[in-house]
Amino acid sequence: MKIASWNVNSVKVRLPHLLDFLTTAQPDVLCLQETKCLADDFPRLEIASLGYQVETLGQRAYNGVALVSREPARDLVVGLPGAEWDDQSRYLEASFGAGDHEVRVASIYLPNGNPSATDKFTYKLAWMEHLVAHAATLLEREIPLVLAGDYNICPADEDVYDPVAWRDDALCRIESRARFRALLNLGLTDAYRVFHRESHRYTFWDYQAGRWNRDEGLRIDHLLLSPQAVDRVAACEIDKTPRAKERASDHTPIWCELAI
DNA sequence: ATGACAGTCTGCGACTGA
Secondary structure (H helix, E strand, C coil): CCEEEEEEECCCCCCCHHHHHHHHCCCCCEEEEEECCCHHCCCCHHHHHHEEEEEEEEECCCCCCCECCEEEEEEEEECCCCCCCCCCCCCCEEEEECCCCEEEHHHHHHHHCCCCCHHHHHHHHHHHHHHHHHHHHHCCCCCCEEEEECCCCCCCCHEEECEEEEEEEECCCCCHHHHHHHHHHHHCCEHHHHHHHCCCCCCCCHHHHHHCCCCEECEEEEECHHHHHHCCCEEEECCHHHHHHHCCEEECCCEEEECC
C-alpha cells in the first residue's frame, strides 16, 4: 500500500498537477493539505474519473485537509480529537483496508506558528500537545498507522538550507522541535530517515528568491509510522517532479510503500 | 534596486503562508 502526502496550496489551482500525480505515482491513499476550499467546492468529479474518492474537511480560503483514496475511507475522524476549540480545518483521519490489511491514516496540517513572539506560536504548541496526546491513544491500537502531513517543523538543522538564519523561526525553534521529538518518543518513526541519512533533502522551497533553483528548502512534510507500520515499510521517497512544474505548489509530495 | 512569490476574497489592496 502506497501512502503519500502533499501540501497542494489550493486544490483548485493545483488540480492538473494533482491528477498528474495520481496517474503517475498511483498512491493508494493521498493526504492533502492546504486545499483552501469548502467541501462542496472540492473537484471530486475529476478525481473520481481516475478511480479515487475524496473525504475532506475544508473551509473558505485557508487551511483544509483531504484524504484521496482508491478504497473508501472508514471510521472517519474529523478534526483533531481533544482540540474541539480549533475552528481551523487541519486534521482528518480514517482507516483503509480491512483485517490484516488495515492501515490508519491521518492528514495533518500543523499550524505554522509564525511570528514566534505571538499567540500564533502558542497556538502551534498547544495544537502539537493535543496531537501528541491523540497519537499516544492511536498507538495503543498496535496497528499500522501513518501520521502524514505538513508538520511545519524542521526536525534538525540538517533539514534546513540555512539553519542559522532560521534558528528563531517557528519551524525551527527548540520548543517546536521538542514537541516533534515527543511524537517520536511515543514510538513513532520518521519514515524518510529509515531510508535516507543525507542532509539537505527538502519537501518545501519558498516561491521567493529563487529558492527552488538554488535547492534552498526545508524538510517539513513528514510521514510518522507506528512500530507496526515500520515493520512493513519498504520505501520512502520525496518526489520532486511536481515542484519543478509551471505554477507548482511550494511543497512537493512525500510517499512511503507499506508491504500490506 | 523604487525589485525579485502565490493564493484567497474582505477583491484591485490586505491578509496569510513558510
